[in-house]
Amino acid sequence: MTMNSALHTRIRTLFLSLVAVSHLAVGQAFAQSDLLPEAATGRTAAKSGTAKSYMVVAANPLAAKAGTDILAAGGSAADAAIAVQLVLNIVEPQSSGIGGGAFALYWDAKAGKVASYDGRETAPAAAAENRFLTENGKPMGRQQAIVGGKSVGVPGVVRLLELLHQKHGKLPWAKLFAPAITLADDGFAVSPRLHELLAGDSSFRSMDAARSYYYEPNGEAKAVGMILKNPALAKVLRDVAAHGADAFYTGPIAEDIVRAVDTATKNAADMTLADLKSYKAVERPVVCGPYRGYKVCGMGPPSSGGIGVIQTLGILERFDLKSMKPQSATPEHLLIDAGRLVMADRAVYLADPDKIPVPTAALISPDYLKQRSALMSLDRAVANPEAGKVPVKDSLNLAPAPSPELPSTSHFSIVDRDGNALAMTTSVESQFGSRLMVDGFILNNQLTDFSYEDVADHRTVANRVEGGKRPRSSMSPTLVFNKDGKFEMALGSPLGAAIVGIVVKTLVAMIDFNMSPADAAAAPGALFFGSGVTIEQELAPVKPALEAMGHQVRVGEFASGIHVIRVTKDGLVGGADPRREGVVLGK
Numbered sequence: 001m002t003m004n005s006a007l008h009t010r011i012r013t014l015f016l017s018l019v020a021v022s023h024l025a026v027g028q029a030f031a032q033s034d035l036l037p038e039a040a041t042g043r044t045a046a047k048s049g050t051a052k053s054y055m056v057v058a059a060n061p062l063a064a065k066a067g068t069d070i071l072a073a074g075g076s077a078a079d080a081a082i083a084v085q086l087v088l089n090i091v092e093p094q095s096s097g098i099g100g101g102a103f104a105l106y107w108d109a110k111a112g113k114v115a116s117y118d119g120r121e122t123a124p125a126a127a128a129e130n131r132f133l134t135e136n137g138k139p140m141g142r143q144q145a146i147v148g149g150k151s152v153g154v155p156g157v158v159r160l161l162e163l164l165h166q167k168h169g170k171l172p173w174a175k176l177f178a179p180a181i182t183l184a185d186d187g188f189a190v191s192p193r194l195h196e197l198l199a200g201d202s203s204f205r206s207m208d209a210a211r212s213y214y215y216e217p218n219g220e221a222k223a224v225g226m227i228l229k230n231p232a233l234a235k236v237l238r239d240v241a242a243h244g245a246d247a248f249y250t251g252p253i254a255e256d257i258v259r260a261v262d263t264a265t266k267n268a269a270d271m272t273l274a275d276l277k278s279y280k281a282v283e284r285p286v287v288c289g290p291y292r293g294y295k296v297c298g299m300g301p302p303s304s305g306g307i308g309v310i311q312t313l314g315i316l317e318r319f320d321l322k323s324m325k326p327q328s329a330t331p332e333h334l335l336i337d338a339g340r341l342v343m344a345d346r347a348v349y350l351a352d353p354d355k356i357p358v359p360t361a362a363l364i365s366p367d368y369l370k371q372r373s374a375l376m377s378l379d380r381a382v383a384n385p386e387a388g389k390v391p392v393k394d395s396l397n398l399a400p401a402p403s404p405e406l407p408s409t410s411h412f413s414i415v416d417r418d419g420n421a422l423a424m425t426t427s428v429e430s431q432f433g434s435r436l437m438v439d440g441f442i443l444n445n446q447l448t449d450f451s452y453e454d455v456a457d458h459r460t461v462a463n464r465v466e467g468g469k470r471p472r473s474s475m476s477p478t479l480v481f482n483k484d485g486k487f488e489m490a491l492g493s494p495l496g497a498a499i500v501g502i503v504v505k506t507l508v509a510m511i512d513f514n515m516s517p518a519d520a521a522a523a524p525g526a527l528f529f530g531s532g533v534t535i536e537q538e539l540a541p542v543k544p545a546l547e548a549m550g551h552q553v554r555v556g557e558f559a560s561g562i563h564v565i566r567v568t569k570d571g572l573v574g575g576a577d578p579r580r581e582g583v584v585l586g587k
Contacts, residue, residue, distance in 0.1 A: 047576040048518030051586030055572045056080060057563035058412035059095070062188060063087040064585040066179035067414060070171065072587065077414040077422040078106060078168035079176055082161045084412050085426060086180035086237065090230060091188050092581075093442050094197050094432050095410040095494065095561075098236070098248065099257075100444040101156040102426035103299045105286070105477045106168055107487050109419035114288075114297050114479055115167065116306075119160025119281040120470040121153025121446040126270040129464045132452040139453040147203050148267030151434045151445035153471065155248075155257070157426060159281035162245040167283075168420065177241035184234035184440070187227035193581055195224045197431060209437035233440030249276045253439060260438040284353075289314055289364050292511055294488070295481040301358045304350035305425075305476030308500035311342045313507065314369035315376070321512040327538070329545035330378055332526040335508065336551060337376050339501045339528045340385045348387040351462035352470040358462075362390035381550035408433070409475065409494035413565045415572055421565070423477035423490040425499070446471055474499045480507070486567070491517075493562035493577070501527040502560045510566065517564035517575030518584075525558055534558070 049055070056067035066087040067080035075083075081104065089097035096102070101121040107114050123131075130137075132145045145151060165173055198221035204210045205219060213230070215221055222228060239247040247253060254276040261271040288297040289310030296313060298306025315338040324331045349359055362368060368388060375382050409427035427446070434445040449471035451463040463472040476499045480489035489510070493502040502525060509520035524536035532552035535543060539555075546553050561580040566573050574584035 046518040046522040046578055047582065047584060048516060049574045049584030049586060050571055051574070052571045053417045053587050054415060055565050055574050055584065055586030056084065056412065056414050057565055057574045057576050057582060057584045058084050058088070059410045059561050059563070059580050059582045060088060060091045060191075061581070061583045061585075062091050062183065063412070064583050067412070068585045068587065069179065070176060071414075071416050073171065073175075075171045075176070075416070076168050076418070077416040077420040078164040079171045080414050080416065081164060081412070081422050081424050082169075082176040083179050084414070085157065085161060085424070086177060087183060088410055088412075088426070089441060090180060090183050090233065091191070092194070092410055094194065094428075095408050096157070096426035096428055097441050098157050099155050099438070099441045100426060100428035100433065101153065101446055102160050102424055103303055103305075103473070103475050103477055104160065104164060104422060104424040105297065105299060105479050106164065107421040107479055108168065109421075109487070114286045116284050116286045116299050117160055117163055117281060118284045118299070118302065118470070119156035119163075120302055120473060121156050121444055122275070122279060123153055123447055123450075123465060123467055123469050123471070124269065124271045124275045125467040126272070127447070127465050127467045127469075129452070129455045129466065131465045132448065132450075133456055137456055139456045142448070143203065145267075145448050145452075146430050146445045147435050149261040149264035149269035149271075149434070149436065150267035151448045152261045152269065152271065152436065152443045153446040154271065154275050154279045155444060156279065156281055158240060158245045158248045159279055163281045163283070173244065174241040177237050181234050181237045181241070184230040184237060187229035190222050190224055190226045190228055191581055192224050195221050198222065201432060204432045204435045207435045207437065210432070210435060213437065213440075230440045236439050236441065249279060256438050257443065260436050260443065264436060287360060287364065291317060291507070293483040294511065295485070296507070297479045297481070298476055300360055301350055301353040301472075302470040303473040303475050304346045305474050305500055305503075306478075307350065307360060307363055308342045308346060308474065309476050309478060309503050309507075310364045311345065311369060311372070312338045312500060312504045314364065314366065315341060315373040316504075316508070318370070318373050319378075321508060326509070326513045326515075327524060327542070329542040329549070331508075332535070332539060332542055333381070333546055333549050333551070334376065334378070335501065335505055336526055336528050336533050336546070337382050337385075338373075339504070340382060341372050341375065342500065343497070343528060344385045344387045346472075349390070349462060350472050352472070355466055355469045356462045359390045379549055383550070409496070409499075409561075411477065411492035411494060411561060411563050413490040413492065413563050413574075415490065415565050415567070419487065421479060421487055421490045423479055423492045425475035425477045425492045425494070427473075427475065427494070449473060476500055476503045478503055478507075489564065489566045491562060491564040493560050495527075495558060495560045498527045498529060498558070498560075501525065502558070502562055506562050506564060510564075517566050517573050519575070521562045521564055521575040521577045525560070527558070
């Protein structure tokens with residue numbers, strides 16, 4: 001797919017036409033808001049593309065174009081990632097941005113090495129485990145905890161982008177900011193998805209900064225196609241482009257962040273300038289495991305994603321999925337039950353490894369996964385899955401503590417002309433994060449990814465709030481290598497705690513069912529959420545069979561946004577999730 005001049009000149013028209021198909025009415029889209037607070041807004045046809053040299057698959061055409069322009073100028077996958085993220089901040093503000101956090105995996109083709117980078121937010125130093133409890137010691141309601149200052153973690157994205165550039169960048173730092181600065185100055189057309197999400201979010205509308213920028217004086221969301229400019233964000237980007245990440249974490253921008261958090265009209269909090277100044281993005285050990293001759297690599301703790309993907313695939317490996325009919329009851333049941341076992345482990349063992357010992361090696365060991373797989377059968381759901389028994393240093397006697405992680409996240413995959421590859425998942429947590437805006441960008445609510453309901457019951461949990469701690473995540477940027485050790489796939493998705501299931505179903509579709517990246521991304525899902533299973537409409541015919549196996553099933557929609565690149569003998573093949581506004585661009 002060549003980025004030709006016609007596409008260049010018509011990119012805004014393309015943007016609107018790609019996403020104006022098959023959108024739901026706002027009321028219908030938000031009917032399941034308890035499950036998917038960044039609501040599903042319908043889907044288009046499967047979206048694919050091919051290229052010979054380089055490729056970007058991202059959640060917005062303007063962001064993907066920014067990335068491919070950087071690659072065309074000789075930039076690396078890391079350079080393109082910086083441009084993509086900064087543009088996503090402007091055009092997809094509900095999902096990610098410089099006020100949030102991210103994880104990235106990077107394949108350095110020349111060095112033959114995979115590296116993983118942690119830009120997850122941290123809790124302010126003053127944060128205590130009772131942060132989200134009321135005066136009478138009861139846990140806050142979910143929305144009560146999200147909106148305002150207490151939920152805001154120290155943002156990590158800008159330090160992560162800086163680390164990626166230091167390790168893998170080729171072009172000058174400032175050049176990578178140019179596409180986003182131009183877009184913030186000149187404006188972009190409001191998309192149907194953004195309009196629907198704005199229209200359905202009363203909490204965001206109630207905030208002064210958000211209301212003055214995203215809404216009309218009468219309170220209605222800015223219309224589809226209206227041009228939105230963001231001069232305040234353009235100034236921030238110019239400062240960071242000129243002076244590096246320090247301009248974000250110290251000085252006037254940092255002061256504005258602290259002021260917004262600590263004087264918020266709802267849940268005023270305790271972030272300090274020292275919290276921002278001391279923040280560091282860090283390189284973490286990569287987590288890898290086998291599946292059908294492939295090596296699957298992901299992000300380790302504080303994300304549960306890499307471990308979760310490897311565990312799920314390891315549990316599934318003894319089943320001959322290839323002999324089964326895709327999207328029939330048996331393989332969907334197996335995907336669901338493997339996911340239930342993995343979520344049980346996640347609830348006990350996964351947290352920030354700098355604060356809690358996480359038994360990563362034990363959780364992904366082949367012998368342990370065989371034991372977990374043996375709990376499953378082809379025709380009956382596992383009754384009340386519990387965490388497995390693995391050695392934990394210091395014997396912490398941890399209690400299970402699920403956290404209702406929300407899916408307002410974005411993922412993009414990139415391969416450059418030198419064969420380097422990046423998978424990056426980035427988030428503000430809930431739709432529009434904490435709903436606080438400062439200097440033109442939205443602040444995250446990632447601290448509500450900590451487990452706090454169990455604290456009210458005086459149970460010791462790994463993922464409890466602590467000062468300086470990073471909350472557990474499910475983000476699962478993934479790189480896959482073939483039996484010869486050659487890079488073959490980059491992928492990842494939004495969808496909160498269901499990210500692992502989305503990534504696994506896409507890998508199974510490509511590896512076991514021989515689907516293309518686009519068809520695998522578009523394939524309907526059956527995912528375990530909390531107390532039950534949600535299946536997409538295309539799988540409704542298997543609902544009775546799944547229920548007969550013991551699953552509690554409802555039919556719904558997913559706001560996933562899985563974006564895939566696969567290396568084939570003919571070049572690069574990409575797939576963008578039709579449930580969002582993503583595209584495949586390359587040359």
